Amino acid sequence: MAEHVEAHEHGHEEHHPRLQHHFQDMRTQQHAARLGMWLFLATEILLFGGLFCAYSYYRTLFPEAWKECSKHLNRPFGLLETFDLITSSFTMVLAIHFTRIGNRKLSVLMLLATATMGFGFLGLHGYEYYHEWLEGALPGKYYHFEEVTATGAPMFYAVYFLMTGLHSAHVFIGGVVLLVLTYLTAKGNYDASYDHPLDLGGLYWHLVDLIWIFLFPLLYLV
Amino acid sequence: MSSPSPSPTTTPAVPVEPKNYLNCETGVRSWLLTRDHKRIGLMFLACVTAALFLGGLFAMLIRIELLTPDETIMSAQTYNRMFTLHGVVMIFLFMIPAIPSGFGNFVLPMMIGAEDVAFPRLNLASWYIYLAGAAFALWGMVHGGADTGWTFYTPYSTTTFTKVVPILLGAFIIGFSSIATGINFIVTVHTMRGPGLTWNKLPLFVWSIYATSIIQVLATPILGITVLLTAIEHAFGFGIFDPAHGGDPVLFQHMFWFYSHPAVYIMVLPAMAVMSEIVPTFARKNIFGYKAIAYSSVGIALVGFFAWGHHLFTSGQSTFNAGVFGVISMIVGVFTAIKVFNWVGTLYKGRIRFSTPFAYFCGFIYLLVFGGMTGVALATVSLDVHWQDTYFVIAHFHFIMVGATLMAFLAALHYWFPKMFGRTYSEGWGLVAASLIILGFNATFIPQFLLGNAGMPRRYWSYPAEFQALNVASTAGASLLAFGFLTILVYLTIALFYGEKVGRNPWGSRGYEWNSPSPPPKHNFDSPQVFDHPPHDYDSEGHEPEMQTEVHGGTEVHGDDGAKR
Numbered sequence: 001m002a003e004h005v006e007a008h009e010h011g012h013e014e015h016h017p018r019l020q021h022h023f024q025d026m027r028t029q030q031h032a033a034r035l036g037m038w039l040f041l042a043t044e045i046l047l048f049g050g051l052f053c054a055y056s057y058y059r060t061l062f063p064e065a066w067k068e069c070s071k072h073l074n075r076p077f078g079l080l081e082t083f084d085l086i087t088s089s090f091t092m093v094l095a096i097h098f099t100r101i102g103n104r105k106l107s108v109l110m111l112l113a114t115a116t117m118g119f120g121f122l123g124l125h126g127y128e129y130y131h132e133w134l135e136g137a138l139p140g141k142y143y144h145f146e147e148v149t150a151t152g153a154p155m156f157y158a159v160y161f162l163m164t165g166l167h168s169a170h171v172f173i174g175g176v177v178l179l180v181l182t183y184l185t186a187k188g189n190y191d192a193s194y195d196h197p198l199d200l201g202g203l204y205w206h207l208v209d210l211i212w213i214f215l216f217p218l219l220y221l222v
Numbered sequence: 223m224s225s226p227s228p229s230p231t232t233t234p235a236v237p238v239e240p241k242n243y244l245n246c247e248t249g250v251r252s253w254l255l256t257r258d259h260k261r262i263g264l265m266f267l268a269c270v271t272a273a274l275f276l277g278g279l280f281a282m283l284i285r286i287e288l289l290t291p292d293e294t295i296m297s298a299q300t301y302n303r304m305f306t307l308h309g310v311v312m313i314f315l316f317m318i319p320a321i322p323s324g325f326g327n328f329v330l331p332m333m334i335g336a337e338d339v340a341f342p343r344l345n346l347a348s349w350y351i352y353l354a355g356a357a358f359a360l361w362g363m364v365h366g367g368a369d370t371g372w373t374f375y376t377p378y379s380t381t382t383f384t385k386v387v388p389i390l391l392g393a394f395i396i397g398f399s400s401i402a403t404g405i406n407f408i409v410t411v412h413t414m415r416g417p418g419l420t421w422n423k424l425p426l427f428v429w430s431i432y433a434t435s436i437i438q439v440l441a442t443p444i445l446g447i448t449v450l451l452t453a454i455e456h457a458f459g460f461g462i463f464d465p466a467h468g469g470d471p472v473l474f475q476h477m478f479w480f481y482s483h484p485a486v487y488i489m490v491l492p493a494m495a496v497m498s499e500i501v502p503t504f505a506r507k508n509i510f511g512y513k514a515i516a517y518s519s520v521g522i523a524l525v526g527f528f529a530w531g532h533h534l535f536t537s538g539q540s541t542f543n544a545g546v547f548g549v550i551s552m553i554v555g556v557f558t559a560i561k562v563f564n565w566v567g568t569l570y571k572g573r574i575r576f577s578t579p580f581a582y583f584c585g586f587i588y589l590l591v592f593g594g595m596t597g598v599a600l601a602t603v604s605l606d607v608h609w610q611d612t613y614f615v616i617a618h619f620h621f622i623m624v625g626a627t628l629m630a631f632l633a634a635l636h637y638w639f640p641k642m643f644g645r646t647y648s649e650g651w652g653l654v655a656a657s658l659i660i661l662g663f664n665a666t667f668i669p670q671f672l673l674g675n676a677g678m679p680r681r682y683w684s685y686p687a688e689f690q691a692l693n694v695a696s697t698a699g700a701s702l703l704a705f706g707f708l709t710i711l712v713y714l715t716i717a718l719f720y721g722e723k724v725g726r727n728p729w730g731s732r733g734y735e736w737n738s739p740s741p742p743p744k745h746n747f748d749s750p751q752v753f754d755h756p757p758h759d760y761d762s763e764g765h766e767p768e769m770q771t772e773v774h775g776g777t778e779v780h781g782d783d784g785a786k787r
């Protein structure tokens with residue numbers, strides 16, 4: 001082990017306490033973390049990609065059903081949810097900004113706001129789901145929605161529930177991550193020299209928002 | 223340490239066993255919580271080997287059942303489950319993780335002079351995710367299994383009463399293990415290369431694993447969403463793939479093969495990775511066409527994404543589409559041929575050492591060429607219509623995908639065994655087992671080519687009596703194969719404890735990973751690495767390390783190296 005430590009300390013004088021032993025320096029470590037996160041985000045996009053394929057395929061197959069069912073979704077609610085998420089992305093950026101300039105209190109506040117808006121989104125969407133359940137618009141074998149008659153309407157609802165369901169699961173995970181980050185920020189784990197967990201959490205959150213920005217017009221505004 | 227031969231100062235003065243990654247910490251906890259890529263690699267290897275034997279057992283039972291035209295040892299229903307489980311276990315639990323997560327984990331960081339992968343915790347998590355997925359799948363197998371085949375085609379997979387859902391979820395979970403490993407390797411190669419190690423100095427193993435990782439990261443999520451949809455469909459009947467609800471089962475086939483065709487390269491690119499290391503070492507010669515081999519790996523990775531449609535030639539695809547997909551599939555053959563020519567070019571005028579890993583290379587190149595050529599034949603639409611869903615396809619993909627991966631797995635096992643454990647095995651037994659395996663493999667699958675061409679369909683429990691002779695031949699071959707595996711299990715286990723000790727570079731390889739002691743210390747090297755020579759460089763004056771007695775029967779040894787061990 002002795003040789004190893006020697007070999008390692010060779011070449012860089014000051015060690016950041018957060019530097020893991022196998023990285024050269026802090027910059028490389030952050031670069032690695034960010035690259036890893038981007039790759040992960042790519043896998044997330046592809047995960048949704050499969051559903052977007054199904055969406056476009058069935059939309060070309062059943063254009064009438066898409067038009068009609070889309071009208072039955074709650075557009076004002078969808079709009080509200082969109083604003084909610086966009087604002088939360090903004091507060092996320094502010095949270096990182098405040099950590100960088102050393103204002104921990106405001107950073108915690110912004111993170112809390114972001115998480116709250118995340119869970120708020122879930123509440124709003126849960127309310128929509130509840131309505132659709134009352135209407136009998138659940139997909140597949142639970143479907144007994146009478147108002148839309150176009151063929152392929154059940155397929156619209158199946159796609160709608162799968163896409164928004166998967167997205168909501170992501171919002172939930174993101175919300176939990178944000179709460180953990182809030183706690184760690186409040187504990188004083190992050191400062192200007194070490195903030196990349198916040199950065200990565202932020203990237204994930206922006207992706208979740210971005211996916212919704214695609215889902216909203218595709219589902220609500222056909 | 224600029225020279226690959228060990229300098230005397232690194233030898234411990236006292237005759238105590240030096241600390242290495244195996245004995246630096248002991249106890250189950252130290253393994254289960256380890257973040258050392260070498261230990262995680264070994265844990266993966268242990269699991270995939272267990273999976274190989276489980277999948278092999280299923281295969282053996284299938285072959286025994288097919289000894290006679292009607293029921294031999296199991297009912298038709300059991301048989302359906304058996305071939306499904308064989309496929310699922312071999313593909314998801316053995317072939318996909320075997321070389322990248324097992325050997326890749328062990329040697330890739332060492333090859334680039336890194337102390338570990340970029341995300342050691344994610345690496346350990348990847349192993350646990352694999353275990354969790356395997357547990358799901360095994361639970362499903364014990365509680366009823368599935369009878370859909372490993373391809374899970376809808377609408378059958380969404381209506382069968384067997385336990386598809388846990389097995390699908392198992393595949394879904396294992397996918398994340400694959401993604402985690404892929405992300406880890408890509409980031410490791412980008413950020414952790416040693417000083418002076420430019421991209422064009424990367425060992426070819428690293429290039430090929432890098433290409434594999436790209437596929438793992440970009441294709442696996444599609445499998446994830448596909449099996450998730452199928453599971454949801456089976457459990458709740460959403461109707462996405464169900465014609466009764468306006469859904470389209472062919473959409474499933476597109477999504478499934480969009481992953482599963484590239485997945486073939488997740489299996490075969492690592493095999494090519496291993497061989498690109500073994501060829502120069504055992505030919506004692508510079509690799510021929512380094513860049514061609516390196517870039518063709520990336521080429522295969524990219525083109526492989528656009529070939530999936532060749533699985534749908536008979537699923538109502540338009541002739542134009544089928545033609546396009548057929549041509550794209552053949553382009554993959556071009557990249558593969560580039561590699562084959564370069565390997566053979568490396569052998570030309572080399573000083574070949576016919577050791578066990580090289581024996582597996584011979585098996586590999588033969589299976590790759592013949593498997594590849596039958597692949598080009600199958601990519602021809604008109605021929606494929608005749609062979610679709612026959613044993614010809616079975617034999618083809620067992621040759622190229624299974625055969626190549628298996629040969630590479632065994633070659634890698636024998637090549638890096640001395641590095642991993644600091645001991646070596648009996649070379650004689652190694653060659654005996656290699657002959658058994660290569661012979662057995664051919665005896666199993668050549669009859670299946672003939673059966674398929676004669677029209678025997680895949681996945682059938684019974685067959686007309688005139689096919690029996692070839693089926694018996696195939697089963698006989700499979701038992702040779704099984705016997706070969708058991709032989710390897712025995713002599714490698716013995717070698718693990720009683721094998722002759724080896725120095726740091728028994729093969730006299732120029733690969734960077736051999737600069738470290740065998741077994742390596744916890745942080746891989748006992749001195750900082752300098753990458754002053756190109757990879758696979760056997761031409762430089764005065765640099766050539768030689769093969770050592772313990773792995774090469776006492777011939778051609780540089781006498782001075784033995785004393786330093």
Ligand SMILES: [Cu+2]
Binds near residue numbers: 482483486530532533
């Ligand atoms: Cu294919």
